[in-house]
Amino acid sequence: MNIKNDLFLRALDGESVDRPPVWMMRQAGRYLPEFMKIKEKYDFFTRCRTPELASEITVQPIRRYGMDAAILFSDILVIPQAMGIEVEMKPDFGPFLPNPIRSLKEAEEVIVPDVTKELDYVMQAITMTKEKLNNEIPLIGFAGSPWTILCYCVQGQGSKNFDKAKAFCFTNPEAAKILLQKITDTTISYLKSKVKSGVNAVQIFDSWGGMLSPEDYQTISWHYIQQIVDALKEDTKVIVFGKGCWFALRNMANSGASALGIDWTCSAQNARYLTGGKITLQGNFDPARLLSPPADIKKMVTAMINDFGKDRYIVNLGHGILPNIPVENAKAFIDAVKEYS
Template sequence: MSLKNDLILKALRGENVERIPVWMMRQAGRYLPEYMKLREKYSFFERCQTPELTCEITLQPVDIVGVDAAILFSDILVVPQAMGMEVQLIESKGPVLPEPIHTEKDLQRLIVPDVQEKLGYVFNAIKLIKQELNNRVPLIGFAGAPWTLLCYMVQGKGSKTFDEAKVFCYTQPELAHRLLQMITDTTIAYLKAQISAGADLVQIFDSWGGLLSPQDFEEFSLKYIRQIVAAVKDDAPVIIFAKGAWHSLEEMAQTGANGLGIDWCIAAKEAREFAGNNVTLQGNFDPAKLLSPIPQLKKDVQQMLRDFGKERYIANLGHGILPNVPVDNARAFVDTVKEFSMV
């Protein structure tokens, strides 16, 4: 059966679209009252590891806000978990990995897992979501980029600067590259299995790519993203979102990815100049602007759409939606994109 709404896939293939497609990063989750009810009842990993709950949460924004794609409700840290690390997600505090990787001995605790064995719950959820979506919109699968996962695995918790992770890479590069390769191998198997289970496209989230200089981004991040894109792009379209790494848009466009997510710190015109015309751009509304009064919000969204134009473009935020965004404002963002005409 073909999809009733395949606007996002068309945009990623560079085909003509009748209107600009739209979805929002982190759209399944914390700003929705329906999600909060489930959060009160079930722990984070219960929500991730119970296919029925994952399915319900994944579908909420499609039903409530009207986005053009569902994105799997999960977390990038299920990969370190599958590799043998303990991951705790503490509500309103963020992730904690109590035994971080600092030495050769630490690295020996990790495995490149059989993804079916360790992450089977994700693939079961995808099958269920596809069934429930009933071809209404595409389903986006995802994984964290190896550099971003290394940040958490070495730092042991969230950070604004991830200094320890960077020092690890600079002082123990050989160990860092071995860890990055293990994460890469796991991620390739994981994304391929998501696609086999029914994901229509996948996104690689490099949330901390912008912490690296262009040279270090190439060395510790892009080198591994390139392997992932090469391995999965023939199975499904791939979007790379490396927040803050706009300096490397040209290099990212050359990986063979179909789409590049960008944040709000670069203008549409510059992003297009860097990326070229053979890749779809996705972004880049500042999530904080969703808290503007709705008339202003609509104006700002319309300006963004004019700046990017209709060709090879997917409207989105420049990072995940904030938990305090009113649902009406999220809906106004989506509706403004849907109603917009270039004429």
């Protein structure tokens, strides 16, 4: 089936376009009043696990703003859940894992699940979302990077520095390798299953990659992301977003990924230079800048497109949208791209 608005897919292919495509990380969710109504009735993982709810939340921002791509409402932590690791989402706290992995024995006990069974609800949500989108725009599936998932599995919660996760990798490298490889294997089957279910592209979120030194990044994070890219690049388009990972951009540009996400601390000029100007880039508007007046947002978005260039570029934020962004400011961001000429 051909997708009517394939601007996003053409930008991933490096084709010349009249204007770049636009979507926003975390566009399905917490800043939208229609999302808050659902949130009042259902807890976090119920929303993720109920295909009717996940698909509805996915299309809410599309109805309101008309982005060029939808991203499935889900969470990176459905992977450890499927692997038999308990994950709770505590209100006003975030993820909480009551039994973090801290030893070789615990790493060895973690299972690599049958994702078609354990994460079937995600595949059902994709099917329902595709029906709702009716081939108007592409659908993106996603997963966390193995290192980012390990951070939560070992730390047991969010952290400013993930000191316990790093200590685990540095003092118990064998256990860390076992856990990272199991997460990698699970993630590969999960993303392949998502592609079979109908997503048009996938994004790997390495949210905590920037916590590592360039040397450690190669062995603890990139080594596993590369396996995922290699396993998926024949099946679909792969976007890699490593927050704070500008130091790895040169390597990432030669990985076989279709595009790289850029955060707001890396300029367009540096990102193009480090990636050799030959790969599609996505980003890098500071999410907090969506608190600026709408007229200012529009000017900044236009300047950002001019800096990156309209081709081989996907307009996005440099990280997920914040919960306190006014809906009209998000609209100014999207509209600025649509009005670009």
